[in-house]
Amino acid sequence: MTRFVDECGLNVRGGDGGAGCVSFRREAHVAKGGPDGGDGGSGGGVWLVADHNVASLIAFKDHPHRRAGNGRHGGGKRRHGATGDDAWVRVPVGTVVRDQGGELLADLAVDGARWLAAAGGQGGMGNTRFSTHLNRVPGFAEQGEAGAQRWLRLELKLLADVALVGFPNAGKSTLISRISAARPKIADYPFTTLEPNLGVVRTGDDFEMVVADIPGLIAGAGEGRGLGHRFLRHIERARVLVVMVDLASVEDVPAGEQQRVLLHELGSYRPELLDRPRILVASRADAGHLDPPPGALRVSAVTGAGLTELVRAMSTAVRTARDREDPPRSPGGSGGSGDVVVHRPVPEGLAVERADDGVFVVLGRAAERAVALSDLHAPGAWDFARRRLRGLGVDRALERAGIKSGDTARIGAFEFEYQDDDEYWAEGAEGDTR
Template sequence: MSQFADECQLNARGGDGGAGCVSFRREAHVAKGGPDGGDGGSGGGVWLVADHNAASLIAFKDHPHRRAGNGRHGQGKRRHGASGDDTLVRVPVGTVVKSQDGEVLTDLAADGVRWLAAAGGQGGMGNARFSTHQNRAPAFAEQGEEGEQRWLGLELKLLADVALVGFPNAGKSTLISRISAARPKIADYPFTTLEPNLGVVRTDDDFEMVVADIPGLIAGASEGRGLGHRFLRHTERARALVVMVDLASVEEIPPVEQQRVLLEELGAYRPELLERPRILVASKADAGHLEPPPGALCISGVTGLGLPELIRAMAGAVRAARSDQDRGLDAGSSGDVVVHRPAPAGFRVERADDGAYVVVGRAAERTVALSDLSAPGAWDFARRRLQKLGVDRALARAGIKSGDTARIGALEFEYHDDDEYFGEEPTS
């Protein structure tokens, strides 16, 4: 079974907020204690955290669900409920998070970067919060808010200093096994490598660089042929490219033509890849019979021919690219992309299929999320807050008429435009 996965789906759900408490002070020698219900705790959030110790998304393949802890309910004597625990979901550095529509939400390109995948619901307020001069003993509290839940797409783009790019069976896996401690699967048939391999290469002066063996590309890879998009995306963050042509091609494809196709596919996928430092290598020099392209470094992964020269060339390109990064000029680094998700403000009015007018918005929905709207003063309190938010005016602009049905959250009521606010106390 493969222990590597570079794309998966994640279902993140924040914890639900705890409910506010309805309670009244009850003590000896206190004839009429006031309300003392505590607030509910907020639910925990689901956070994605880039971790250099995570190497793959395999953990999400069969278990895509991650949920945070719920907030505790409030209690009497103004005891507030504890907040739910956050859930930290560790993903590899280089993980890109997308919505179900394919929109990029964030790029976790540096170790330790965090992103909120699903927010927890707010806790409800206890009845002590609703005490006013007009209603000194409110018998209602606020329900906790449900946590956010959504599906996300995760894609991993490997972080490597050098990417080895070539046709299938060009000798990339043999090369990385010779210059690093990586031990990829090696065989004499195409597409032996179906997942990228990383190897750390150390030079004599203790310089280190990470080299990625990218699965073989074919003509049309930039259009998705041969899993081209999945393979090509691992080249995006590389500081330098080693373009490898095969001098012993079974298909007898001239190395110059191999070079042309590979560069064409890289440019079609991401034009900026052609601006990266590039080293042209002709592999299998010990057994090849084809003519290498001009300027190519001839190597053999079997005999070791040309490998010291190749390592020096790669190290030089990586050193230069890292120096450019220090000066803010590194084309191979995407930087730390942070996408902010501010909480949606306000509300909107939509029409449901059955003709009802639906008010959608956090503030309006929380206003009617009371424990008991039939309690004395509860509906009056709710509709005063709705009027203050401007919900009545928004419904009028949307064309609602007296007798029409309106919905806010789980609440459904009949609208009356001749009434002071929204109509009579709802029954549902």
């Protein structure tokens, strides 16, 4: 039997960009042609997309790695490399994405919502791009950029119109099997349901609503006792709560006390859950010996007593809740019905840190690309990279960090001895000077 998995780790890696090409025209009657190296293609990205046809995160439990395609290298005659294929990773609707520290990154709460989990690396420019009037035959090109890579945490919060909430063995599984097409495994012992079950309930006027059978709660679940938080997570998105008390409780816990404990656990976990529309149900009325609390609807999933009234009450509450949603639910509270929300990562900036060995380390995607040339020793290559770094503000950032001429700086895998501009150009830069 396939297990329901509602949380897992996921490793994503964007494709690497292809390298730019160093090439020169070779034609008849042309003694020395100009540069004609093409650009490398960018790597593909890894996208997470919510798909209502996916019910669980089980696909990632034993196979957590997803990678996009690499970009192809550029070629001569200005031939550009092909872009790498994107990887589309389908996850259940209601999937929440967090980083390893627990920070929320994306909430894929509607079908079709997508999020770029790992960007592909940019392709490198060919030497054609670096030709200037001062250096007409550049002997260098740009290397492709490595794709982004990271570990993520995925959590699934079920999307249901109605959540059945109650103690273990309170009859929730039997009830959902009677009012919907769901067929959960049922046995007569506590914690029968160790994973949520979903059922679609249809009324006589073709109205449909999704009902979730949430695993039984225990006292202390709101503070995380047992598997409380994992279970309660699936209640968060429900429009209507059906709070079930058991009239045949083997522990003889009064129905009123059961109601008090269940509401306390909901409030401890998320206080706003107590403001959600709810229906109080007294289950197993056929075998019960306890008195129901005031206002409870008595039902028996075995005999069918009260089920018609319960379904009618649920459909009324769900219709009302749907009508009040303006606009309908979507991630982050933005967008209307049918919107597809695209979450994009925040661009990286520029920073300088001091390593333990005293080296000044420049961090930032743009700075790393500035020195990612195929041959920094080629004539004009370092001068070109130096100007790019200055334009990005790297010199100012290093000076603010306290660097002095003669100190060592590191950008990516490249280390160099720092000189301020006046000193550098006074000594005479190589190749194509300004």
